[in-house]
Amino acid sequence: MLSKSDVTQMIYEKKRTAGLSWASIAEDIGMSEVFVTSACLGMNSLPKDKAEALSRNLGLPQEAAIVLAEYPDKIFSQTVPTDPCIYRFYEIMGVYGQTLKELIQEKGGDGIMSAIDFDMSVDKVPYEKGDRIEIRMSGKFLSYNAW
Amino acid sequence: MLSKSDVTQMIYEKKRTAGLSWASIAEDIGMSEVFVTSACLGMNSLPKDKAEALSRNLGLPQEAAIVLAEYPDKIFSQTVPTDPCIYRFYEIMGVYGQTLKELIQEKGGDGIMSAIDFDMSVDKVPYEKGDRIEIRMSGKFLSYNAW
Amino acid sequence: MLSKSDVTQMIYEKKRTAGLSWASIAEDIGMSEVFVTSACLGMNSLPKDKAEALSRNLGLPQEAAIVLAEYPDKIFSQTVPTDPCIYRFYEIMGVYGQTLKELIQEKGGDGIMSAIDFDMSVDKVPYEKGDRIEIRMSGKFLSYNAW
Amino acid sequence: MLSKSDVTQMIYEKKRTAGLSWASIAEDIGMSEVFVTSACLGMNSLPKDKAEALSRNLGLPQEAAIVLAEYPDKIFSQTVPTDPCIYRFYEIMGVYGQTLKELIQEKGGDGIMSAIDFDMSVDKVPYEKGDRIEIRMSGKFLSYNAW
Amino acid sequence: MLSKSDVTQMIYEKKRTAGLSWASIAEDIGMSEVFVTSACLGMNSLPKDKAEALSRNLGLPQEAAIVLAEYPDKIFSQTVPTDPCIYRFYEIMGVYGQTLKELIQEKGGDGIMSAIDFDMSVDKVPYEKGDRIEIRMSGKFLSYNAW
Amino acid sequence: MLSKSDVTQMIYEKKRTAGLSWASIAEDIGMSEVFVTSACLGMNSLPKDKAEALSRNLGLPQEAAIVLAEYPDKIFSQTVPTDPCIYRFYEIMGVYGQTLKELIQEKGGDGIMSAIDFDMSVDKVPYEKGDRIEIRMSGKFLSYNAW
Amino acid sequence: MLSKSDVTQMIYEKKRTAGLSWASIAEDIGMSEVFVTSACLGMNSLPKDKAEALSRNLGLPQEAAIVLAEYPDKIFSQTVPTDPCIYRFYEIMGVYGQTLKELIQEKGGDGIMSAIDFDMSVDKVPYEKGDRIEIRMSGKFLSYNAW
Amino acid sequence: MLSKSDVTQMIYEKKRTAGLSWASIAEDIGMSEVFVTSACLGMNSLPKDKAEALSRNLGLPQEAAIVLAEYPDKIFSQTVPTDPCIYRFYEIMGVYGQTLKELIQEKGGDGIMSAIDFDMSVDKVPYEKGDRIEIRMSGKFLSYNAW
Amino acid sequence: MLSKSDVTQMIYEKKRTAGLSWASIAEDIGMSEVFVTSACLGMNSLPKDKAEALSRNLGLPQEAAIVLAEYPDKIFSQTVPTDPCIYRFYEIMGVYGQTLKELIQEKGGDGIMSAIDFDMSVDKVPYEKGDRIEIRMSGKFLSYNAW
Amino acid sequence: MLSKSDVTQMIYEKKRTAGLSWASIAEDIGMSEVFVTSACLGMNSLPKDKAEALSRNLGLPQEAAIVLAEYPDKIFSQTVPTDPCIYRFYEIMGVYGQTLKELIQEKGGDGIMSAIDFDMSVDKVPYEKGDRIEIRMSGKFLSYNAW
Structure with missing residues (x-):
């Protein structure tokens, strides 16, 4: 039975052999590169047709398509990540965490920013x-x- | 001798008494609210004139102005923060950390995004x-x- | 300047002296006992009029009313609580956590139960x-x- | 010799292949879905006939039936779980733990709610x-x- | 307002000055020395008349009597105790923990020994x-x- | 080369297949069930003839007899055990640890109870x-x- | 009420003012310097007359004499010490721990070296x-x- | 390619089969038993001829001789060891660590005892x-x- | 699919068999020994031609050349390293960390030394x-x- | 009685008031700025005349001179430092630690670089x-x- 990490491994292998980019993998199924990458790494589930x-x-x-559409266990094992990137x-979250809280709650009242109804992008800007x-x-x- | 946390306490007290916002405190010295808030919380140093x-x-x-301009020890004591906000x-960093690394390095080669030559903004959008x-x-x- | 924990201490003292219950403190302001207790312990903010x-x-x-209405830093210092209650x-969350996830996601798809748009009650039933x-x-x- | 986790793996595989739900698996043996799911995940023992x-x-x-009826070692390896669900x-236990203790003991005197003589249900409510x-x-x- | 640890401190002081033993303190109120000692150390609540x-x-x-009868927060701060005694x-729990579980469950079925409906004694035997x-x-x- | 955990595994398998109890395994070699169980779990060494x-x-x-008589590395990997039993x-050691120390030292002077020259029994009492x-x-x- | 650490502080102060050595403090009461030093640091109890x-x-x-003769809580707060000395x-215990165990048990059978019925000396040798x-x-x- | 732990495993196997002691293994190559045992456990490198x-x-x-002479990675995985021996x-280091520091520095000035230019022996004394x-x-x- | 650690293992094996040094491996591709060693250990990526x-x-x-040029996940698993070297x-970073910060910031203003735009050398000097x-x-x- | 941290606090205060630099404080007593700064921060002892x-x-x-010459307890409380500088x-030690070990031992044989017979300098180079x-x-x- 294939696991999420088996499928991740397969995708890495395809990427290495075929010289693919996350950008093209995502574009080919018409979704954002952040979301698709995270799903390929086993941290999100793809909609069935996209999978x-x-x-x-x-x-x-x-079977890989079924696995990619399954709901993942979002396990991250390093409490403090060591890879510099x-x-x-x-570190930003440690240094600016309280600042983010002060400003989000000044703007919106007592509450938070959802990490579930959430999206993100990454760009390199000259x-x-x-x-x-x-x-x-x-x-x-x-x-x-x-209440 | 005043410490950074003494000054933070004073500012909180002024805010409570005078009903001030971080937005107005920042605007009054012509800097961004994220940076000014973080400096008031002891996590950054203000330029001398701004302090x-x-x-x-x-x-x-x-003495508070001197303290606000001093270079802080950026100590955050909770390895994993408990405040939900x-x-x-x-959590976002745990779930998307590897994704961010994959994409930053796909776009720029082996490297990282600096957390020092860095700025940030927070907005509430209807x-x-x-x-x-x-x-x-x-x-x-x-x-x-x-090398 | 009064802190949340100063106010909690005051309330405990009133409770001890006057022999009050959380139930009556909550009822007197027309809110639930779980929410009011948590606010008195510094883990939630009361609406201004209730405070x-x-x-x-x-x-x-x-000043206590102002403090009770301020947005709290929800800090819990014991990663694993030691009080048996x-x-x-x-323990329930450790033993049944994966079960809860399986069932919530079987019923609702990939997602979670919010801990923010959330309420709770506690009862003793003969x-x-x-x-x-x-x-x-x-x-x-x-x-x-x-996305 | 089959272990609890071998049997869990088998059940996941059957679920994926046959498209079963925890609800139907539980209903088919006439027990609640929370309890049956937790037993299938290796966190409880099924009565022999149910197994x-x-x-x-x-x-x-x-052999799987024998394994499902054996008394499990309830090991959960993440002190702080990372999956958001x-x-x-x-988080709820961290934020409301002291509140739960105050209210349980206000209602019942010095004591606790058992996690052994215990049951639980999960529902999605429109x-x-x-x-x-x-x-x-x-x-x-x-x-x-x-004493 | 007196705290549990203030009262513990007072009792230690009385013990040192008057050369009392836990045995006599307990006997004088007609309860066991384990229970009374634990209550004096802030880990249990005494019945009101005993307090x-x-x-x-x-x-x-x-006020000390009120405090001794209040329900304690059972906080122990050393995850692994360092005092050899x-x-x-x-260590015994680490070395024999699984053994205790095997034997308790062999004798009683799937279950545990309660730490709440519980008593203990300590004796020195020649x-x-x-x-x-x-x-x-x-x-x-x-x-x-x-269920 | 057989390890202690290989032998533990073999014994569990025999127990499952033959429906044996720790009580009978211990009785058959004329030793206590606590000690024999702990030796079978790799936490003590059996005398050679008993092995x-x-x-x-x-x-x-x-080879299993040799292994059972070898001196074990008493490794317990969970600093805080999660199995409720x-x-x-x-928890008892956390709540009553200081109490045990106070009473042992009140009775015997500055010292400890040995965990090496030690024995233990477990009984179920109606x-x-x-x-x-x-x-x-x-x-x-x-x-x-x-000195 | 004086605590062990109050008395340690007093002794340090006397040492600094009078330029005393641990060696002379120990010699003056006719006991070893390791044991006396450890008692002065709050990690052992002195016999009453020595105290x-x-x-x-x-x-x-x-009161200091009473305190020095009381049985200490041997609390060491750094799980891994940072002072190089x-x-x-x-480090020696980490690197040679398993070696010590192998040799102690080869010489004496399954057992340990007591840390209670124990003494130690420190010398500088040219x-x-x-x-x-x-x-x-x-x-x-x-x-x-x-058994 | 043989690793240090493969070689350790081989030596344990020879010891079990041939009933050897660390003492004789060390004596046969004319080195101390502490050092040779530590090298066999992968915590030191033997001189080439001794290997x-x-x-x-x-x-x-x-290949084992090459491996025994290679410089080891001295990894010890238990921050706090659990084996009682x-x-x-x-525990001795925790209880007497500060004492050792006080006495070493009283005798030699500000400095430490090397753990590198270091030797050790273990004896059983009637x-x-x-x-x-x-x-x-x-x-x-x-x-x-x-400087 | 070869991983970074597979390639590291291969290089170690070549080094052992052929008696190579890091110095010669680095010199043969015209790069520094620190950088090349770190890349061989999986902690840096080599430029493609160098790989x-x-x-x-x-x-x-x-395939090894492709792997050596891939961007590594810089994972170090020991929060506190145990190998003495x-x-x-x-330890130096613990003892002198605050000193380094004071001096770097005294010389350069509020800022840090980059660990990315970074190089290092190691020499033995008679x-x-x-x-x-x-x-x-x-x-x-x-x-x-x-900002 | 003045402690090391009291003296550190006094020096920081003098620095703030008089606008001194570590460079000038060190130069005025003819020692290096790294060593003097570390001694002022309580991490080293100054020779008596320098103190x-x-x-x-x-x-x-x-009394401050006596304190500065006393041998410090080198306690650093953050296992992983949070200040970015x-x-x-x-991070460098985590990423390059194994590399440093490989090269030091390739150059010198099985051994280490001393952190005691040690000196360090910090410079800013245009x-x-x-x-x-x-x-x-x-x-x-x-x-x-x-041996």
Whole structure:
């Protein structure tokens, strides 16, 4: 029985052999690259038709489409990530976490930004003093319930 | 001798008494609200003139301006934050961390987004199905050195 | 400047001296006992008028009402709680967590139960083989976004 | 020798192939879906006849029934769960734990809600502002012994 | 307002000054020394009349009796105890924990020994090869519920 | 080369197939059930003749007797056990640890109860309000050395 | 009421003011420097007459002698010590721990070296290639009980 | 390719089959038993000729001698050891660590005992009240550099 | 599909068999030994031509060059390293971390030394009182952004 | 009685008031800025005459010189530092730790770089693409002892 991580491994292998990019894999099924990448890494579920399209495009076995559409267990094993590229985001959250809370709640009242009704993009933007990475996150504002 | 956290406490007190917002405190010294809030919380240093302006505007003691301009020790004590508003960002980093790395490095080569040459904004955006919080982060792309 | 925990301490003191119950404190301001207790313990913010009513009923100082209405930092310091009454809930979540996920997602698709748009009640119910505690939780079902 | 996790794996495989639901698996042996799911995940033991019925219904090997009736080691390896659907319950316990203790002990005296003489249900309830998940827990009230 | 730990401190002080033993403190109120000691250390609540008797016997302030009868937060801060006398019990639980489970469940079916409906005694017993400490624990057997 | 855990696995398999109890396995070699169970689980070493007898009784391979007599590495991997049946003992040690220390040292002076020169029994005792589990531990009192 | 750490603080102060050594403090009461130092640091209890002698010699208040003779809570808060002088011993235990176990048990059978019936000395020994520190530990061999 | 732990496994197997002792294995190559045991457990590197001698004596494959002479990664995975025989040394370091530091630095000035230029022995010494284990450690005194 | 750690294993094997040094492996592709070693250990990516050269020089399979040029996940699993040679650097960072921060920021203003635009060398330097290891690190100074 | 951290606080205060730099404080007593800064932060002991000179130069009380010359407890409380300027060094040690070990041992044999017989410098070096921080560490090579 194929697991999510078996399928991730297959996709990495196809990417290495065929020299594919996440951008093209995502574009070929008409979804965003952040969402598709996260689904290929086993952290989100693809809608059924998208899972089948992706599976077909990459020449994966039949069962892979079923696996890609299954609801994942979102397990991340490093409480504090060590890879520098990922750690920097952890650090930003540590340094600016309280700031984010102060401003979100100043703007919206007692509540949070949803991480479920949520989307995100990543772009590289040319800039005179050196290219910049731009991350845009958007999540629904949720008010705490009082009862 | 005043510490960063003494000054933070003073600012919270002024905010409560005078009913101020982070937005107005920041606007009054002509800087962004994310940066000013983080400096007031002791996580960044204000440029000297801005520190003096902020201190003057809020009626803080003389020494507070010096403190606000000092370089902070960025200590965050919760390895995993518990406040739901902050935790959601930790969760996003856990769920999407590897995805961010894949895409940043697909776009820029082996490297990272800087958390130092970095800025961020927070907005609440009206939306038919419910208001959304939008976070925009921008950091310089840094390539790993090979030597 | 009064903190949330100063106010909690004051309320405990009033309770001890006057022999009050959480049930009556909550009823006197017309809200549920779970929500009011959590707000008194510094884990939720009361609506402004309720904060004033509670403060008035208990004879707390003026500033206490402001504090009770402020948005709390929800910090819980024990990663694994040690008090047996609280630990049992931690244990239930450990033993049944995956089960809850399987069933919530079988019923609603890939998503979660909100802990923000959320309410809860606690009751003691007489039962022949010994009284039972009944907890009822209700949270909005939130679907993961695909984009 | 089959282990609990071998049997869980077999059941997942049957579910995927035959498109079964936990609801139907449970109903077919006349027990609740929470309890049956938890037993299938290796966190509870089924009564012997139920284990045999379930095993027969799903076409599992003979030994599986014995395994399903064996008393499990209830090991959960994530001290703080990372899957958002499970984490929200951890968060609720962190935010409301002390509140639950205050109210249970106000109603019943010094004691706890049992997590052993315990049952639970999960339902999705339609609601105008969006469907809700309702969890109901019931556990025997146990008084601390004084001696 | 007196806290549990203030009262513990007072009792230690009385013990040191008056040279009292836990045995006599317990005997004077007609309860076991394990239970009374644990209550004096803030880990259990005394019945109201016993709290008053103990308070009177030791010459504690009026409020101390109320505090001794309040339901404690059972917080133990060392996940792994370091004092050798306490650590040995932790070690016994580590080395024999699975054994205890195997035997309790072999004798009683799937279930546990309650730590709530529970009592314990400690004795020193003379023995030719050196005195021995004897611990006796007794807890109600609780069967897991199947539903 | 057989390891302790290989032999444990073999014994579990024999128990499942032959429907044996720890009680009978222990009785058949004339030792206590606590000690024999712990040795079978790899947490103690059996005297050589007992290891051979047990091995013969269960029909284990020759090498198993050698393994059962070898001195074990007593590794327990869960710092805080999660199985409810084992956790309750951890909880008892957390709640009553300081109490045990106070009473052992009141009775014997500065010292500890040995966990090495130690024995333990587990019994289920019928009782009108529900059967009880009784644990009896006995360890040599060891005085701290002063030099 | 004086605590162990109050008395430690007093002794440090006397040492600084009077320029005393642990060696002389120990010699003046006729005990070893390791044991006396550990008692002054709150990690052991002095026999009553020694506590009084030490207290008198250093001109400590009356109550200090009582405190020095009380049985300590041996709490060490750093799971892994950071001071290099202490860490090296932790490292030795990590690197040679299994070796010590193999050799102690090869020489004595299944058992341990007691840390209770125990003594230790520290010496500096001149040596041509640079002075050496010599630690000698001696603890009673304790055999595991089989029953 | 053989790893250090493969070779350790081979040596354990030879020991079990041939009934060898660490003492004889060490003596046969003319080195101390502590050092040789630690090298066999993968925590030290043997000089090349000694590695070859040991390998020859035990009849290990050619490659084993190379492996025994390679510089090890000294990884110990348990931050706090659980085996009682090893834990007691951890406990001694916790209880006496600060004492060792005070005395080493009183004798030698600001510095440490080296754990690298280091040797150790383990002996069992007969004693009327029961045999004792004697550990002797010797490490070069290293002064902190001031510059 | 070859992983980074498969390739590391292959390189170690070549080194053992052919008696190669990191110095020669690095020199043969004209890069520094620190960078090449780190890439061989899976902690950096080699430029494509260098990866091919190294792969060819060592006689690795075709795919190894692709793997060596892929961007690594920089995972280090020991939060606190235990190998003494690595731990000493951790200790230096613990002891001198705040000092480094004070001096870097005194010289450059509020900012950090980059660990990305970074290089390092390791040398052994003969010295009369014993050879010394010299580490030289160089990283770009990055100023915190104010906005 | 002044503690190390009291003296650190006094020095910070003098620095703030008088606008001093670590460079000038160090130069005024003729020692390196890394060592003097670390001693002022309580992580090293100054030679007695240097402690007195520094104390005199900054106008600290008499006792401060004694404190600065006392041997410190090198306690660092963050296992993983959070300040970005310090974290980067932790990250370097994580990413390059094994590399450092491989190269140090390739150059010197099985051994380590001493962190005790050790010195370090920090410089800012102008560079066309942006100033660089240069760290130079030098520690004695210590060979493991074989015995």
